[in-house]
Amino acid sequence: MRILHVFADWKWTGPAEPVLGLCRALRDRGHEVHLACPAPPPEASNSLETQARARGFEPIPGLHLRPGFHPLEIRADADALAEWIGSRRPDLVHVHTSHDHLVGVLALRRVSGRRPPLVRTNHKGVPIAPSWGNRRLMHRTAALLGFSPRALAKDAASFGLRPERTFAIPTALDLDRFDPARGDGAKGRAALGLSPADIVAGVVARVQRHRKWRELLEGFALARKSVPRLRLVIVGRGTHREAVAERPARELGLGDAAVFAGYRSDDYLDVLASFDFQIFLVPGSDGTCRAAREAMAMGKPLVASRAGMLPEIVDHEKTGLLAVTEPGDLAKAFRRMAEDAAMRERMGNAARRKALADYRPERQAEAVEQAYRTILSGQFP
Template sequence: MEDALLLGGNCSVRRGEAHEEVEELLALAGVGGRREVADAAALRDLADDRLGFVASHTQVSRRAQEEVLLAGVQSAVDEGQADQQTELLVGGHGRGKYKSRFQRLRRSRILLPLRVLHLYSNHKLTGPAELALETVRALALRGVDARFFSSDVKEQGGRTRRVQRTARERGVPEAELTGLRLPKHISPLRALLDVRALRSHLRADPPDVVHCHLPGDHLVAGLAARGLGVPVVRTLYDGTPPPPTARRRLAWGRLTRVLICASEAVAQAVRDRAEDYGIDPVRVVHFAPPIDVRRFDPTRGLAPRREALGVPEDAFCVGIVARMQTHRRFELLFEAVRRARAEAPSLHLVVVGRGTHQELVARRPVEELGLGDCVHFSGYVSGEDYARTLASFDAKVFLVPGSDGTCRAVREALAMGVPVVATRRGMLPELVRDGEDGLLVDETPAALAEALVTLARDPERRRVLAAEARRGAVERFAYEVLAERLEGLYRDLPTGA
């Protein structure tokens, strides 16, 4: 293939069919533009397995790169030097359908890497932001040219992009899109300006796909990409199906090629009401939300933090990770702990998180129920201390999803090999497999207390649940699994969708 590309590039130069940038391209590949070429090994060394070396090493325009690469493949076909797969990809002779043929070649990983632009219209590092950032990084590790762009926010000294800053710190590839703001709450005027700015960028340097993560960036991208042949994909992180509004009918039905739902139940609900949402049900798919199974890995040998948390080493330690808010059902949890302690006196509860209502929601009820000696408040915990805190738990409780409908804390616990006791709200039944890696219970103190006592009395069952929790998390939630599925989806998108 490398010989064919070089041959075709030189043929296009000799025949006077190539722009001068193509000659420059060949020279940068170590090839004299007007002399015969034979050293394919030199090109292989530069090609990084996908012949995309020029994009990162030169200022030659992408159109020139595509021209010489396609010309090479076409010449190989014309002169009988291409294999059958290449002939099928090129799809015949002539150059009348240059763009679509090159798209097929690129998406088949024969030429330049697949290019995907990810947009995120929020300046806060929330659960979906983590998912978007790490997804881009996982795609990049697969060789996809994936780039991330997020909202800016006004701070002292000017505007800044907090999520973008985190992306930079983590080595997530960024996109430079001058004039694009993408605020979370967007006015009609700002939306118009952002559509114009993004459309200008898409025309000048079109990616293969634009992948959106929130309603604001979705609407802007969908309008900006109309008529440009750049398909738009949206991931929906909601744990329950949102109502079918006029805006969603426009964005989902007319501006989106594929809607990816983090919840299978939500995906099915959207399919069932496809007419209300204005979307073709075949365009609705389910990809499970991922988690960093390398960071949350019990085999890393992280030292538990029981002493720092005030939990005895021989205690049956249950944890909950949640903001202390009135709707999170802490009153149910504390009453269940009170009941369970009568049969499992070694039970201790660790509350990880913060909240403006923590006195009302948590601390006062704990004292009133006489649980001060067995309920411990760790406050907000991050970094390695957070992973070590999870390693301190024998089981974890999750009752009500918060702002992150994907219930990230559940996936983190499962990846750490911690069985989860959960209710059946939202997508919790999809994450926790009842009797396999955790227990699903009714939302009553009696049901929750019974589950806690069951686990406290049966260390062997906890061990089995823990092992399956870890195994299942790696199989279902690893970023590598999502990245592979996303790349396949991107490559299957029709050109011009």
């Protein structure tokens, strides 16, 4: 099959990595895969375009694909994509966000002759807003793919999609990269100023206002009263990090018990390996909670909330603990993890087994390929 993927974000964040991973896995299965994405600004140090080229893809040039209402850019992108589709004749067009969904619909309306079916993936892990605009777009969409069966069922009801037009697909992860053997926990602890005796709880997330930092920090402070060796490492950056997390940590008297590690690149696996368990409370732009799944692949148990897909990812009392996002309940979960090394080991091993079974890229590519074949066969109305 010849497949065009369209993704309207230049940043190497959120669903960008999973989208490129899917493109690569489909190519490995013998398909001809093309990618349309915006060029990054000159000052960008990393981007989807850069990563795509490193993996042997040459993105379609000259597209804006800038989220937001920019009528002239949207029209130009639709014209350019229509010309590409008309000349290259892909079997399918696969879009991933609301903006590239709009551009994809407009582009296909401009294509003469046979028009390839349009496929959309919901990466949020929660239902798509049933707005008038989304209803219009879904009406012109052949099929919807999603990672959360619960969200997919609600989307089907909201947009009047027959079950045959919705496909639940597994999430995927680079399991060769996220292998416990590839991370040096002792090296990671040394880089962060942590001792071998510390019990380390890690968080990997952008420091944003909506991500329940106050509740997390208060819960951690409560837990640390009975487990003084407990340390918190926060990996991530954010414009409001001082106001959202650093100042509250000082106000709670955490001092050097809370380590703000910033964004990590070269030593990311070492830092993950240094954790005894990981905390994940609020999904970000990638609703599949990739940071949580990376921790599982590294053999780390999780303390998670029940937001979004997290209850579908974390098996309570097996691969981690699910907690209410309020300080008392979080503190209880943190204490249990900190005080029971045997439980952490058991849950971490189970998390690794689940990751190996469920997050294989070829498993996702096979499911997407089967969805494509069903769509192209016309086996649904």
